[in-house]
Structures are given as C-alpha cells and as structure tokens.
Amino acid sequence: MLVAGLGTAMLTSPQAKAEGETYTVATDTTFAPFEFQDKQGKFVGIDMDLIRAIGADQGFNVDIKPLGFDAALQAVQANQVDGVIAGMSITDERKKVFDFSEPYFESGIQMAVLKSNDEIKSYADLRGKRVAVKNGTQGSDFANSIKDEYGFEVVSFADSSTMFDEVKTGNSVAVFEDYPVLLYGIAQGNGFKTVTPKEDPTGYGFAVNKGQNAELLQKFNTGLNNLKASGEYDKIVSSYLGEAATTDDNSFIGLIKSTFPMLMAGLKMTLILTVVSIFFALILGVIFGLFRVSRSIWLRAIGTTFVDIFRGTPLLVQAFFIYFGIPSTLGFQMSALTAGIITLSLNAGAYMTEIVRGGIQSVDKGQMEASRSLGIGYLPTMRRVILPQAIRTMIPSYINQFVITLKDTSILSVLGIAELTQSGRIIIAGNYKAFEMWLIVGIIYFVVIMALTKLSDRLERRMVK
Structure with missing residues (x-):
C-alpha cells in the first residue's frame, strides 16, 4: 500500500489547466512577513494570503509546497510545481528563465x-x-x-x-x-x-517556468488587479507590515507551549522517514551485502559499485539529484517525501551493505564448509546457517545506523519536508528566537537518540552473554 502510494505520488502531474483545479505553488520557508508558519502550522504571510485570495477570486485552489528559495526555483525549472511565489524580485536575468506576473509588491x-x-x-x-x-x-x-x-x-x-x-x-x-x-x-x-x-x-513577481502555465499567470494578474480594486490587497499587506503585526509570548516556556504541536508533527515526520527508510535500507543491505561476499566477480563488482557511489557522494547532492535531476531528465514528477525516502534508503543501504558483509564474514568459514559438505547448497546455507548467526553480530550496528539515519533526516529540510529540523527553522523565521528554538529542538533530538542508544547498548550486552 505504501509503495503504491509512493508510486502514485511520483506519477502525478503538477499541471492544472481546468477551472477549479489545484495548482501546485512552491515558496520559501523562512521569509517573514511574506511566507512563514503560524502556531497552527499553517503557512501564512503576504505571499501566502495573496495567492490564496487570488485563487478564491479566480476559482482555483492552491497546493503550497514550502521548499526554500533555491529549491523552489529549481522545482519550477524541473516542472515539479506550476509556479513560485517567494518574494522573488523581477530581474532581467531571471526573465530569461521564468515568465513573471505583474509586480505585486x-x-x-x-x-x-x-x-x-x-x-x-x-x-x-x-x-x-x-x-x-x-x-x-x-x-x-x-x-x-x-x-x-x-x-x-x-x-x-x-x-x-x-x-x-x-x-x-x-x-x-x-x-x-x-x-x-x-x-x-x-x-x-x-x-x-x-x-x-x-x-x-x-517589484516582486509570481513566476512560472518559461513558456509554460500562461493561463495561471493570466489568472494571477487578473486576480491581483481585482484584489487591489476591492481593497483586499491593502488589507493583507497592512496585517503584516502595519500595527497589527504584534508579537506573541516569546519567553522560553511560552515558546514551548506555542510551538509544541508543530515540533511534535516534525518529530513524527522524522520518525516516519527514518523507519520507512531503514526498512528499505535493510533490504538493500542484505541484497548487496550478499553480492559483496558472492563467489561471482560480477555480483561483487555490482555490490562494490553501489557502496562506493552512495558512500562516496554527499547525502545533500544525492537528495538534489533524485528530487530535481532525475524527474527533470525523465519528464515526471516526484514528491519530496518520495525523494527523501529513496535518498535515505539508498544512502543508508550502502552502509547497511557493509554491516551485512561484516556480519557474514564474522561467522567462522568452517560453518559454510561443514554445511556444504553435507550437501546443502550455497544459498540455503547462507539463509539457514550463516545469516542467523550474522544477525546477532549486526543488530547493534543496525540500531546505530538507525540513529545515524534519524539525524540525516535533517538534511531533507532542503526539499521542504517538514521534519523536526525544518520545523525549527520555520518557527525561527517567524519569531527570530534562534537560541531558544534550537535548544528546544536539540533537547528533542537528544531524548530520542539517547533512548535508541540505550536500546542498542542493552541489546549488545545481551548478545555478549
């Protein structure tokens, strides 16, 4: 079911042409007062209120994708989204790549x-x-x-x-x-x-990929003019730049109370990414780990190449390549969540491959020889004799890789996935309390990771007995 859902997300087109359908619009994540997240986790700001009001005026819905400024521009160019609104200045250089609306600010x-x-x-x-x-x-x-x-x-x-x-x-x-x-x-x-x-x-402008989504651009311009004529535009701007833009309780306790729901949602996403990714990483690790100890030179070469590629390149580069590079080249859309899981699975899978290889090689070679002398085939021996013993050795390392993968999820904030680190960044964008918020985020990570570390230590002690 999960795989089917991910596959559907990968094949869904971002284009929305018909009246009343939904356009996917990318935005920045930390650019208050134009886009940031409120205490309820909703993206608000001048840009967010404006694009939603224009959508209501013109009869279309908006699916907001908070990616960060650089990633948002890449998403438009890769046709991952229909447009971008992110306090983006209209310049001659950018006009070569994007088509802009009339200036809205x-x-x-x-x-x-x-x-x-x-x-x-x-x-x-x-x-x-x-x-x-x-x-x-x-x-x-x-x-x-x-x-x-x-x-x-x-x-x-x-x-x-x-x-x-x-x-x-x-x-x-x-x-x-x-x-x-x-x-x-x-x-x-x-x-x-x-x-x-x-x-x-x-002027700031709403932008679409060059030569595409002209209908959406026209709807934006028409809606913008209607909002200015009705006075709704001035109301939106003044709510963020006027006297109404007041501050909340930003004491340490006040921050904990106001941001707790958003941080817990971020932690939930972090754990989902970690659990799903480490599951697929274990499967990849077993497959390529067996390749690495195979008697076939070709299978060993495949396993070695897999490990070298994903251990030899930065996780950030892998994330951008999978999310932007591959869909742009092959002409399909991939959701950020799908790209994040694939990235973490492949990266962690490379390390799991070495854990599996090390576990297998830790089993005395005489076990294989004894089993084969009894007429048992190579694969049955590996499945029934070698792997069960190797697993005991691998479990502590497996939990350690789980902890590493959990921390690596923070890198996926560049794709706009609202995991724990990204949630912290978004909150800071609205209240500018960096020290307090990173302290709170750090405490949450520490509690979760220490719990997993203690579990690993306990399992390791049991294995030694």
Missing part, C-alpha cells in the same frame, strides 16, 4: 545592524568587515556589487534567520535584506535597526 534593499552597533552608519564603515546575505536575493546581488568599492567581505546563507544569527554571533556586522523583511523582524524584536535608505527598488 514594490520592495527595496536596506542595510541593517544590531541596535547596539553605533559604529556602522554607512557603507564606508564596512571596510575590512564581513556582511551577511541570503542566497539568490537582490540583497545578495547588491552587496556583491558594492563590496569591492567599499572593501568588505560577503558571506551567504540559505535563509534569512541564519543570516541574522550570523550578525548576532559577531562574525558579521551587517545584513543586506529587503526592507519589508527587516521591518517585520524589527517589529518582532529581533534586535536590529536599519542604517541606510532603500536601494534598488524592484
């Missing part, structure tokens, strides 16, 4: 520093220092365009919250970001202040 770049910083008041004060930017943004482009003139270094990050934390740690002195993001963060008490006027005012 006029933004501009500003520089911000910590409130306590009275030294940095202009670009000239940045000489010899570092500034933080977010990958692929206008703030990044602007900072890099003036860095040689003013003699500062630029360091890039994947999301806005990490960029702000870079300055809080003292490693950088300033950030370059779109002014509404800075305005919202300051209103939430992130401890920053702006010190320069707005630069390079550009």
Whole structure:
C-alpha cells in the first residue's frame, strides 16, 4: 500500500489547466512577513494570503509546497510545481528563465545592524568587515556589487534567520535584506535597526517556468488587479507590515507551549522517514551485502559499485539529484517525501551493505564448509546457517545506523519536508528566537537518540552473554 502510494505520488502531474483545479505553488520557508508558519502550522504571510485570495477570486485552489528559495526555483525549472511565489524580485536575468506576473509588491534593499552597533552608519564603515546575505536575493546581488568599492567581505546563507544569527554571533556586522523583511523582524524584536535608505527598488513577481502555465499567470494578474480594486490587497499587506503585526509570548516556556504541536508533527515526520527508510535500507543491505561476499566477480563488482557511489557522494547532492535531476531528465514528477525516502534508503543501504558483509564474514568459514559438505547448497546455507548467526553480530550496528539515519533526516529540510529540523527553522523565521528554538529542538533530538542508544547498548550486552 505504501509503495503504491509512493508510486502514485511520483506519477502525478503538477499541471492544472481546468477551472477549479489545484495548482501546485512552491515558496520559501523562512521569509517573514511574506511566507512563514503560524502556531497552527499553517503557512501564512503576504505571499501566502495573496495567492490564496487570488485563487478564491479566480476559482482555483492552491497546493503550497514550502521548499526554500533555491529549491523552489529549481522545482519550477524541473516542472515539479506550476509556479513560485517567494518574494522573488523581477530581474532581467531571471526573465530569461521564468515568465513573471505583474509586480505585486514594490520592495527595496536596506542595510541593517544590531541596535547596539553605533559604529556602522554607512557603507564606508564596512571596510575590512564581513556582511551577511541570503542566497539568490537582490540583497545578495547588491552587496556583491558594492563590496569591492567599499572593501568588505560577503558571506551567504540559505535563509534569512541564519543570516541574522550570523550578525548576532559577531562574525558579521551587517545584513543586506529587503526592507519589508527587516521591518517585520524589527517589529518582532529581533534586535536590529536599519542604517541606510532603500536601494534598488524592484517589484516582486509570481513566476512560472518559461513558456509554460500562461493561463495561471493570466489568472494571477487578473486576480491581483481585482484584489487591489476591492481593497483586499491593502488589507493583507497592512496585517503584516502595519500595527497589527504584534508579537506573541516569546519567553522560553511560552515558546514551548506555542510551538509544541508543530515540533511534535516534525518529530513524527522524522520518525516516519527514518523507519520507512531503514526498512528499505535493510533490504538493500542484505541484497548487496550478499553480492559483496558472492563467489561471482560480477555480483561483487555490482555490490562494490553501489557502496562506493552512495558512500562516496554527499547525502545533500544525492537528495538534489533524485528530487530535481532525475524527474527533470525523465519528464515526471516526484514528491519530496518520495525523494527523501529513496535518498535515505539508498544512502543508508550502502552502509547497511557493509554491516551485512561484516556480519557474514564474522561467522567462522568452517560453518559454510561443514554445511556444504553435507550437501546443502550455497544459498540455503547462507539463509539457514550463516545469516542467523550474522544477525546477532549486526543488530547493534543496525540500531546505530538507525540513529545515524534519524539525524540525516535533517538534511531533507532542503526539499521542504517538514521534519523536526525544518520545523525549527520555520518557527525561527517567524519569531527570530534562534537560541531558544534550537535548544528546544536539540533537547528533542537528544531524548530520542539517547533512548535508541540505550536500546542498542542493552541489546549488545545481551548478545555478549
């Protein structure tokens, strides 16, 4: 049933042409006030409210896919989604790759520093220092365009919250970001202040892949004009940038209470990814582990190649290749969950292969010889004699790989899967309480992993007896 469901997810087309159908729209995950998650786990913000209101006006539904900015753009190009709305500036360079709607928000770049910083008041004060930017943004482009003139270094990050934390740690002195993001963060008490006027005012646009989904683009433009005429547009913007954008209880206890449901949902997804992936990894490990100890040189070569590929490349690269590369090349859609399970299964399967090989080789060779001398075939001997003994040796290593795979699920946040780490990042995007939230997330990981470690130790002691 699970395999059938995953297969269906892989073959579902993202295109939605008929009136009233659902369009799949990618977005960023940590770009408040345009997109972030509220306490109920719902994605909100100017972009989110706007695309839903346009959908209601134009008679279509929206399936939001929170992927992160870089991954969202790749998903559109790979035809994994129909469009992207993520505070995306309309530039001539991006027009070569995407078709844009009419601008729905006029933004501009500003520089911000910590409130306590009275030294940095202009670009000239940045000489010899570092500034933080977010990958692929206008703030990044602007900072890099003036860095040689003013003699500062630029360091890039994947999301806005990490960029702000870079300055809080003292490693950088300033950030370059779109002014509404800075305005919202300051209103939430992130401890920053702006010190320069707005630069390079550009419009944000909804985007689709070049030459595709023209109907969706037209619906967006028509709906946007209708919302502006009715006053609904101004209402949406003011709810996030006006006085209504108030803060919640961000004390440590308050954070635990308000974020607990979202974090538990993230932990549930982490455990699902881990259990399903390690199940398939064990199957792969047994198959390729037997290949690795086979008498056939070809089977040994296949097993060795499998291990070398998935142990010799980073898990992040594997995730991007499976989620973006393969579907784009072969022309089909794959869900992030499917791609995540495949990635973890193959990666963990390579390590399980070596665990199985080591377990088999730990069994005395005389066991095989004795069984074969009794006329029992190779495979029956392996199944009835060797593997049962090898399993006793493999169990502690198997649980250890379970723990490693559980921690590796955090890497899948780049695909927009709302596991525990991604849930923490999304929460931080809305409240800017990085230290407190990462402490809470770390405690949850620690409790779960320590429980599994103790289980592994207990099993290992029983095996020794």
